[in-house]
Amino acid sequence: MTDIITMLATNWISIIGIIIGGICIAVGVHFVPVGGAPAAMAQATGIGTGTVQLAAGSGLTGLLAAGYMYMTLSAVDKPGISEIVLICATGAVGAMIMISVTMIVGNWVYIYGVGVPPASAKVDYDPLTGDSQAPYVAAGTVGQGMPTVCFVSGAIGGLLGGLGGSLVYCMLMWVNGDPAISSIFAIGVFLVNAVLPSYNIQGTIEGFHDPKFKRVPKAMLACFIASLLCGVIAVMIPGAGGF
Amino acid sequence: MEPAMGMGIVALMGAAATVAGCSEDLESDIGSQSNPNSQVQLAAQVGYPHRIFNKAISGEPPSNAMYCAVGAGVAMVLMSESVMSASPLIAIAIGAFVAALLNGVFSTTSYMGRNASQTRFNQYVYLDVLRNQILSLMGHAYITTFCIVLLSYVMWNQDLIGHPFPFPVIALIWGLCVGAIGSSTGDVHYGAEREFQDFKFGAGLNAADSGNITRYAEAGIRSSMDNAWFCSKFGGPVTGIAFGMTVFLDNWRSTAFGGWVSVAVGTAIVILLIIYNRKIETYARNKYGPFPEYAGDIEA
Amino acid sequence: MSEPTETANQIDAKGIIIGLVGIYIAGIAAPAGMPYLAFLAGIGALFATKMGADAVRRVCSYGIGTGVPSIGMLALGMGIIAAMFGLAFGKMVHAPFIGPIVGLALALAIGFVVGSLANKIIKLNIPVMERCLTEIAGAGVLVLTGFSVMIAGSMDFVVISEKVITTGYIAPVFILGALGILHPFNASLGPDETQDRTLIHAYSCGAIAMTIGGFCSIAAIGAVAGLITTVVGLAIWYVTFMGFVKLVKRDAGAGYVGTGLLPPGAM
Numbered sequence: 001m002t003d004i005i006t007m008l009a010t011n012w013i014s015i016i017g018i019i020i021g022g023i024c025i026a027v028g029v030h031f032v033p034v035g036g037a038p039a040a041m042a043q044a045t046g047i048g049t050g051t052v053q054l055a056a057g058s059g060l061t062g063l064l065a066a067g068y069m070y071m072t073l074s075a076v077d078k079p080g081i082s083e084i085v086l087i088c089a090t091g092a093v094g095a096m097i098m099i100s101v102t103m104i105v106g107n108w109v110y111i112y113g114v115g116v117p118p119a120s121a122k123v124d125y126d127p128l129t130g131d132s133q134a135p136y137v138a139a140g141t142v143g144q145g146m147p148t149v150c151f152v153s154g155a156i157g158g159l160l161g162g163l164g165g166s167l168v169y170c171m172l173m174w175v176n177g178d179p180a181i182s183s184i185f186a187i188g189v190f191l192v193n194a195v196l197p198s199y200n201i202q203g204t205i206e207g208f209h210d211p212k213f214k215r216v217p218k219a220m221l222a223c224f225i226a227s228l229l230c231g232v233i234a235v236m237i238p239g240a241g242g243f
Numbered sequence: 244m245e246p247a248m249g250m251g252i253v254a255l256m257g258a259a260a261t262v263a264g265c266s267e268d269l270e271s272d273i274g275s276q277s278n279p280n281s282q283v284q285l286a287a288q289v290g291y292p293h294r295i296f297n298k299a300i301s302g303e304p305p306s307n308a309m310y311c312a313v314g315a316g317v318a319m320v321l322m323s324e325s326v327m328s329a330s331p332l333i334a335i336a337i338g339a340f341v342a343a344l345l346n347g348v349f350s351t352t353s354y355m356g357r358n359a360s361q362t363r364f365n366q367y368v369y370l371d372v373l374r375n376q377i378l379s380l381m382g383h384a385y386i387t388t389f390c391i392v393l394l395s396y397v398m399w400n401q402d403l404i405g406h407p408f409p410f411p412v413i414a415l416i417w418g419l420c421v422g423a424i425g426s427s428t429g430d431v432h433y434g435a436e437r438e439f440q441d442f443k444f445g446a447g448l449n450a451a452d453s454g455n456i457t458r459y460a461e462a463g464i465r466s467s468m469d470n471a472w473f474c475s476k477f478g479g480p481v482t483g484i485a486f487g488m489t490v491f492l493d494n495w496r497s498t499a500f501g502g503w504v505s506v507a508v509g510t511a512i513v514i515l516l517i518i519y520n521r522k523i524e525t526y527a528r529n530k531y532g533p534f535p536e537y538a539g540d541i542e543a
Numbered sequence: 544m545s546e547p548t549e550t551a552n553q554i555d556a557k558g559i560i561i562g563l564v565g566i567y568i569a570g571i572a573a574p575a576g577m578p579y580l581a582f583l584a585g586i587g588a589l590f591a592t593k594m595g596a597d598a599v600r601r602v603c604s605y606g607i608g609t610g611v612p613s614i615g616m617l618a619l620g621m622g623i624i625a626a627m628f629g630l631a632f633g634k635m636v637h638a639p640f641i642g643p644i645v646g647l648a649l650a651l652a653i654g655f656v657v658g659s660l661a662n663k664i665i666k667l668n669i670p671v672m673e674r675c676l677t678e679i680a681g682a683g684v685l686v687l688t689g690f691s692v693m694i695a696g697s698m699d700f701v702v703i704s705e706k707v708i709t710t711g712y713i714a715p716v717f718i719l720g721a722l723g724i725l726h727p728f729n730a731s732l733g734p735d736e737t738q739d740r741t742l743i744h745a746y747s748c749g750a751i752a753m754t755i756g757g758f759c760s761i762a763a764i765g766a767v768a769g770l771i772t773t774v775v776g777l778a779i780w781y782v783t784f785m786g787f788v789k790l791v792k793r794d795a796g797a798g799y800v801g802t803g804l805l806p807p808g809a810m
Contacts, residue, residue, distance in 0.1 A: 050613065178704070
């Protein structure tokens with residue numbers, strides 16, 4: 001029993017890291033413009049898939065990049081704070097690349113395949129470019145494609161998701177030093193923190209300009225508690241060499 | 244590793260990913276998986292029973308993650324020294340074959356289950372629809388799984404890239420990623436165009452027409468397999484480009500550069516993509532103009 | 544949704560009891576020189592899969608806003624951490640046999656907390672959310688523990704970590720376990736869904752996971768034990784799949800046709 005208390009006492013910083021990572025993932029999910037099923041019929045603005053799947057797809061792609069970077073850096077020395085920052089930045093950029101590529105190709109399909117200009121129905125004018133939106137929304141739909149504001153918002157979402165996933169991975173690596181255990185736990189923590197916010201936005205959101213974005217604090221609170229639980233448990237699991 | 248060798252490997256992975264993305268999208272189009280499935284599911288409920296394949300295997304990302312993880316797991320068993328130390332290529336081929344069999348089982352149960360659950364709307368379970376499409380679904384799933392497991396193997400192998408994650412976990416993550424990309428890019432071509440082919444081009448689906456999918460041809464000479472014919476002209480290849488680009492760009496920047504330079508290069512790529520998106524957005528707005536039905540007072 | 548033929552309490556009791564008993568027999572017998580009984584952990588996981596599938600069935604009959612799959616990914620995400628903590632805890636206090644129970648208890652607790660978070664903070668307001676999420680998380684832990692014990696032939700965390708996690712066999716187990724819980728209801732979505740058809744489908748999905756897990760355990764325990772698990776899994780899969788097809792015939796009635804045009808009145 002004393003082992004466990006010692007582990008909690010020595011790894012408290014990892015718990016905090018996991019919580020911060022979890023909250024980053026939760027906020028990131030709110031930034032990603034997802035239109036859910038209607039978007040796949042060009043019936044709603046955003047990417048035509050589910051929130052969780054898209055966040056997981058991008059965040060975990062970032063995790064792969066972060067895992068590789070962690071290995072490269074730890075070959076020299078046990079990674080400290082500055083190395084962690086670099087690893088998280090790598091993961092964040094990896095996730096950003098995945099989501100930006102997905103959005104650009106998604107827009108190709110909307111523009112060249114379906115023949116519609118990207119437009120949002122939640123705002124009259126694009127907050128970033130000032131372009132009018134309403135005249136470009138097809139009848140009977142609530143927008144289509146990813147206008148600039150959604151694209152930028154999505155890139156920010158990918159950044160936060162990748163950052164959170166990589167941070168959780170680094171914190172777990174500090175505790176158990178085993179990439180296999182850390183990667184599968186990071187996937188677990190990621191999924192928990194991606195699903196709760198997606199309930200919060202009920203599956204669809206356009207980005208930071210969407211009125212639903214105001215619900216962020218609720219998701220942050222929920223994910224704080226959920227990540228706290230996951231973090232406390234996860235840091236008590238030593239690697240196989242820890243016995 | 245030699246830089247030239249590293250670049251070659253990254254290019255090979257990108258090529259494998261491009262093929263995987265394309266076949267993944269066509270597989271989901273033939274089976275009407277993922278989000279366009281909502282319309283196929285809705286059609287019978289609003290009075291349009293159909294002969295279109297209807298499968299939903301827990302969403303595209305988890306199902307592709309499943310095929311790839313199983314393919315990699317089976318390959319890992321065959322390659323391990325305690326079993327038969329098979330050569331990686333054979334092991335991956337057998338692994339992908341097992342994954343394709345699972346695809347067949349899961350597709351069968353979801354086609355039968357979903358249609359049987361809509362009996363009250365006069366939706367039949369057509370066994371010939373099942374038999375006709377299932378092999379084509381399994382074939383596409385085989386190609387997808389083979390390519391992704393292959394690229395995961397290249398990433399994991401200690402002599403090539405040497406990623407620290409276990410081989411099946413890498414395959415699981417790439418499977419999740421290809422599913423997410425496929426359902427957000429290529430499926431739109433199927434959902435917004437092919438499913439509503441008899442509606443006018445140049446607009447998304449009007450909510451009033453929800454469920455009124457194109458289904459007369461499928462009751463006669465065509466079948467869901469023709470979705471691959473339609474979508475392989477645009478939706479499939481662009482999905483391949485998207486997944487190939489993700490794999491290539493992400494690995495290229497970490498192989499060719501190191502540390503903060505790779506972060507800077509990645510950020511530059513993202514900024515370029517944002518600018519390019521703005522370009523095609525303006526192009527589309529100028530080319531297509533506002534919708535004539537629009538009656539509000541905001542100027543275009 | 545039709546009237547259930549089995550109540551939730553019956554399914555939960557069977558899932559937890561058979562699940563734990565299977566894991567314990569396998570986990571005790573295998574290190575004691577009887578690795579051939581490892582498949583019993585898989586049988587336990589099969590019943591746990593069914594318990595999860597029934598919970599998904601009940602909670603998803605309310606609109607949860609974002610599709611069926613997300614709830615299972617949530618549960619398995621919590622489940623994997625709780626399952627591994629349980630096993631590691633058993634190792635730490637030098638009593639490996641309390642592992643699965645600790646994991647299960649912890650998962651039930653986390654599931655309840657997350658269910659309450661979803662209802663109270665995020666305000667989903669689904670009356671069965673707490674209970675169903677508790678059940679799905681519990682099922683997730685039993686499935687993951689069961690298949691891990693089955694593949695490794697041991698309840699020792701060090702053995703499992705070496706044979707299941709480091710080799711990566713946890714990945715197919717994780718996702719097949721998730722699909723076993725999600726796919727049965729998702730594949731039968733519709734107003735004429737019936738409980739017995741969904742649940743027999745859960746057995747069949749669990750059996751697929753068992754077959755693949757058995758194949759992986761050929762590399763982890765040995766050829767004989769692995770093949771026994773694979774063959775038992777395949778046999779269960781065949782029987783339950785045929786049972787599923789039979790129930791599809793029953794539910795589809797006259798609509799189960801070899802071929803044909805659209806039904807009368809639909810053209």
